Amino acid sequence: MHEPEAVLDDAVLDLSGESAGERDTDSSSPFFVSKKAAAVFKHEILRQYVVPFASKVGRYAPDGRVVYVDGYAGPGRYEDGTPGSPALVLDSAARLADFRKLDCYFVERNRNSYRSLSALVADADEQGLAAHALNGRVEKHLDTILAAAHGSPLFAFLDPFGMGVSFDSLTQQVFGSRTQLGTTGAHATEVLLNFNANAVRRIGGLLKSTKEYPGKAATLRAMDATCGGDWWRQEFLDSADNAEAVDRITDGFASRVGAAVRASYWTIEVRNRADLQVAYHLVLFSRHRDGLWLFGEAASLAQKEWRRACVPPAREDMLFNPGDTFDDEEAERDAQWIATIRANIEGLLDKHGDFVVDHHLGKVLAGVLGLARGLHIRAAIKDLYKNGKTGCKGTGEVRQLHVTRPS
Numbered sequence: 001m002h003e004p005e006a007v008l009d010d011a012v013l014d015l016s017g018e019s020a021g022e023r024d025t026d027s028s029s030p031f032f033v034s035k036k037a038a039a040v041f042k043h044e045i046l047r048q049y050v051v052p053f054a055s056k057v058g059r060y061a062p063d064g065r066v067v068y069v070d071g072y073a074g075p076g077r078y079e080d081g082t083p084g085s086p087a088l089v090l091d092s093a094a095r096l097a098d099f100r101k102l103d104c105y106f107v108e109r110n111r112n113s114y115r116s117l118s119a120l121v122a123d124a125d126e127q128g129l130a131a132h133a134l135n136g137r138v139e140k141h142l143d144t145i146l147a148a149a150h151g152s153p154l155f156a157f158l159d160p161f162g163m164g165v166s167f168d169s170l171t172q173q174v175f176g177s178r179t180q181l182g183t184t185g186a187h188a189t190e191v192l193l194n195f196n197a198n199a200v201r202r203i204g205g206l207l208k209s210t211k212e213y214p215g216k217a218a219t220l221r222a223m224d225a226t227c228g229g230d231w232w233r234q235e236f237l238d239s240a241d242n243a244e245a246v247d248r249i250t251d252g253f254a255s256r257v258g259a260a261v262r263a264s265y266w267t268i269e270v271r272n273r274a275d276l277q278v279a280y281h282l283v284l285f286s287r288h289r290d291g292l293w294l295f296g297e298a299a300s301l302a303q304k305e306w307r308r309a310c311v312p313p314a315r316e317d318m319l320f321n322p323g324d325t326f327d328d329e330e331a332e333r334d335a336q337w338i339a340t341i342r343a344n345i346e347g348l349l350d351k352h353g354d355f356v357v358d359h360h361l362g363k364v365l366a367g368v369l370g371l372a373r374g375l376h377i378r379a380a381i382k383d384l385y386k387n388g389k390t391g392c393k394g395t396g397e398v399r400q401l402h403v404t405r406p407s
Helices: 020-024 037-060 085-096 111-126 138-148 167-175 197-208 216-227 231-238 242-261 289-310 322-352 357-364 374-386
Strands: 065-070 101-108 131-135 154-158 189-196 264-270 280-286
Touching (some): 037 065, 037 085, 037 154, 037 189, 037 264, 037 280, 037 289, 065 085, 101 111, 189 197, 197 216, 197 242, 197 280, 264 289, 280 289, 322 357, 322 374
Parallel strands (some): 101 131, 154 189
Antiparallel strands (some): 189 280, 264 280
């Protein structure tokens, strides 16, 4: 999590590269047939984040309206019937309907996926939900969507298969069109995007290849456009391996966007299994500390569901079901994270004296950022109180807890 000195507003918009729907329309693709663990992670992020986000920023919005944009929506559901991101978000819209209006714009380029998506949106319309299916590239519809979102908070989810919208479209068109950073949520703007590690590795490899082919120069220029310049090329060449290159280029991209739009950001690695290389990073850009906190909570819960999805299925030849130990392993993780946070808090008390959790959140969560969440912080503080190491009982809003030295 990275915060600039000025943290301002909050909301989200979805604009990623090649359409996930295009990728998934091949019925022979296992990704289309059922979710991989990486998809479980990002979908759980949406499930956990959209409702509290819309609830909070919609409080200050005209008529409680919050605009959600999915720039690479796909068909809406997988072939096995499980919900994709559009179906999940429409479920969130239904949960919010009594007190917020989540106005959803789903953009899909592939015609077959668009037809399935349109059917899903038609069902949502019958339920009284605000939903729109748009066919084509997200860039084609972006100005229209941004105009429709004027005066309302905006959350954009950009999940392309390859690289997404250009750096200039993201910073100047999306954030640049919403520059009134007032105290209300009317201009709140947040973007959650997939920065594709596989694309970085593949395109970066062209820099070291001596082979020439007609599309090589154009592919490299497309990466330049995504990253906001050719700076990434030297980063790739200077890296010891692909893993380092992906980290350096992802961090460089996120920091440049954050600086350009005056936003803080989270970057989270996403894998299909713990032993596999990073498939992509989810990057959130937010102008408000509340957005960062909510995303951290959502990320922690999503990590747990990702770990559950990585548990191998039981087979007849197994002596025991791998899932049987999941809860015990999670309890061990919780205990380890609480111990880490407890040590962090003791260090802060020794160095700074009394403090408010929200003022040192990154240091409180050092070593477990993106894994632990508020309940782990509270448990650590309660344990310290029980052992006479703080005067704070750990009751109340976690972020506002005033952690004091013992009397």
